[in-house]
Amino acid sequence: xxxxxxxxxxxxxxxxxxxxxxxxxxxxxxxxxxxxxxxxxxxxxxxxxxxxxxxxxxxxxxxxxxxxxxxxxxxxxxxxxxxxxxxxxxxxxxxx
Amino acid sequence: xxxxxxxxxxxxxxxxxxxxxxxxxxxxxxxxxxxxxxxxxxxxxxxxxxxxxxxxxxxxxxxxxxxxxxxxxxxxxxxxxxxxxxxxxxxxxxxx
Numbered sequence: 001x002x003x004x005x006x007x008x009x010x011x012x013x014x015x016x017x018x019x020x021x022x023x024x025x026x027x028x029x030x031x032x033x034x035x036x037x038x039x040x041x042x043x044x045x046x047x048x049x050x051x052x053x054x055x056x057x058x059x060x061x062x063x064x065x066x067x068x069x070x071x072x073x074x075x076x077x078x079x080x081x082x083x084x085x086x087x088x089x090x091x092x093x094x095x096x
Numbered sequence: 097x098x099x100x101x102x103x104x105x106x107x108x109x110x111x112x113x114x115x116x117x118x119x120x121x122x123x124x125x126x127x128x129x130x131x132x133x134x135x136x137x138x139x140x141x142x143x144x145x146x147x148x149x150x151x152x153x154x155x156x157x158x159x160x161x162x163x164x165x166x167x168x169x170x171x172x173x174x175x176x177x178x179x180x181x182x183x184x185x186x187x188x189x190x191x192x
Contacts, residue, residue: 038133059178063179064180067175070174070175071165077166080166082155
């Protein structure tokens, strides 16, 4: 399924910047960076549970936040792009 | 329906910054700013067509981009939050 993950990590401190890098690294294991602060990840249920557990350990829940949007398996017609194209499209580049 | 709009507007120029403000203003008519670069909008089909037409006029399609993710009408169980709460939650604050 496609899971859109958006993040708002407080980067006022070096520790916050490090958390942001860690969040990005984990998400990049499962998808591509969409636009600013957005990852498009292709996950099965087990991967999703695992990734959420990892991310919950990384973030500081007092200052950071993540949001997960579940687009399901039939997501091609649920995503629309307008404007300049990105270099990588998760839908076309990942094999699943 | 819930439509998530993410944007990547090139703000290297003052014109770009103005476009970003215009995009944000239009999206705020229909929802709340989620995290960085993300809007959660509650739209019916007509509003969605209208908003997309307006946004396509605002952005510079050579340098900016928008993505629309359609979460449908039954979206409450398709959105999950982790970490610090935002001040406003579109799901609870809008009447539709």
